[in-house]
Amino acid sequence: MAGIRFSIDELAGRGLDIMYDPAETLVSERLGSQGHEGAGHEIHVRLRAERSGEMISVNGEISGHVTAVCSRCLGPVPIDVTSRFHLVLLPQHELPEESEDDEIELEPDDLDTAFYSGGVVNLEQHIWDQILLEIPMQPLCSPSCPGLQYDRSGLEEFEEIKREEARKNSPFAGLKDVWRSDQAGNSKNE
Numbered sequence: 001m002a003g004i005r006f007s008i009d010e011l012a013g014r015g016l017d018i019m020y021d022p023a024e025t026l027v028s029e030r031l032g033s034q035g036h037e038g039a040g041h042e043i044h045v046r047l048r049a050e051r052s053g054e055m056i057s058v059n060g061e062i063s064g065h066v067t068a069v070c071s072r073c074l075g076p077v078p079i080d081v082t083s084r085f086h087l088v089l090l091p092q093h094e095l096p097e098e099s100e101d102d103e104i105e106l107e108p109d110d111l112d113t114a115f116y117s118g119g120v121v122n123l124e125q126h127i128w129d130q131i132l133l134e135i136p137m138q139p140l141c142s143p144s145c146p147g148l149q150y151d152r153s154g155l156e157e158f159e160e161i162k163r164e165e166a167r168k169n170s171p172f173a174g175l176k177d178v179w180r181s182d183q184a185g186n187s188k189n190e
Helices: 024-034 108-112 124-133 155-168 173-189
Strands: 005-007 016-020 042-052 055-069 076-091 113-116 120-122
Touching: 024 042, 024 055, 024 124, 055 124, 076 108, 076 124, 113 120
Parallel strands: 076 113
Antiparallel strands: 005 120, 016 042, 042 055, 055 076
């Protein structure tokens, strides 16, 4: 996603508008097992980045659609992706120092803060985080999806064969013959 990288020098003065439409193959690759194979994915990213001193403020909008995999039947699930977000980027040297004994309590504004180092800012991971947050953890093609359907014919016969094999291979199968011969001997003596 080279379209989501920029030099902080490009932000001087009036800021920078970034428009990026990743290729469908890249979207499929990034979605991995969450994306339905062979389905059309279309993502549009629009960003506005501005610099104030060392702080960079990014306002973004992501729109488009992806096709996920139904968690019950494995069929396609079309999902509209719409996300607006704000991100504040600070230089790495402003990252608070930590020690093993320190507990850090995050404030709501801290969740929109990230850090950069050097003269180039890469927003790729932040963009993909926003896209993946739009996909449900267990997508469903419909609330009444029955799940995987399979042919049950022959299942009873297969289960009976397995039960018969288990009886034959039982470690107690030999005792049955001893018990029968013992029962036959007892009935003759009576």
